[in-house]
Amino acid sequence: MKKTLLALTLLFSTSTFAAAQFINPMDFDGSQTQKDQVVEYIKDRVHKDYCEGPIDMCQESMLRMMEKKNLADFKAATKVTDRKIMDKVIKDYCGNSMLDMCTYTNILMMYKQNEKASKQSLEW
Numbered sequence: 001m002k003k004t005l006l007a008l009t010l011l012f013s014t015s016t017f018a019a020a021q022f023i024n025p026m027d028f029d030g031s032q033t034q035k036d037q038v039v040e041y042i043k044d045r046v047h048k049d050y051c052e053g054p055i056d057m058c059q060e061s062m063l064r065m066m067e068k069k070n071l072a073d074f075k076a077a078t079k080v081t082d083r084k085i086m087d088k089v090i091k092d093y094c095g096n097s098m099l100d101m102c103t104y105t106n107i108l109m110m111y112k113q114n115e116k117a118s119k120q121s122l123e124w
Contacts, residue, residue, distance in 0.1 A: 025077035074104040
């Protein structure tokens with residue numbers, strides 16, 4: 001019985017952990033598995049940002065609003081085309097433990113800013 005309980009606990013923990021993994025929007029294949037992973041990641045991330053951090057705005061209405069915004073931004077980010085810019089933004093905002101701003105809203109916003117800046121140069 002204890003072995004069964006332990007096995008189920010490990011299975012649940014592993015599947016929960018796997019479900020909350022970040023997915024690069026440019027790698028999104030549209031499968032139900034990845035849709036579920038994106039939703040879980042967004043829910044976990046929004047909860048962390050608004051309920052476990054210094055912001056302390058852990059209200060159901062705020063959580064749902066931010067979850068919807070992140071999902072809409074994820075969907076928009078699946079349509080971008082510059083892999084180099086996207087990978088750099090993800091590295092900067094998701095791969096930097098000190099910065100820790102890995103939301104799809106931030107990623108899309110910074111992607112757009114960097115894409116725009118890549119077409120500009122300083123002029124007098």
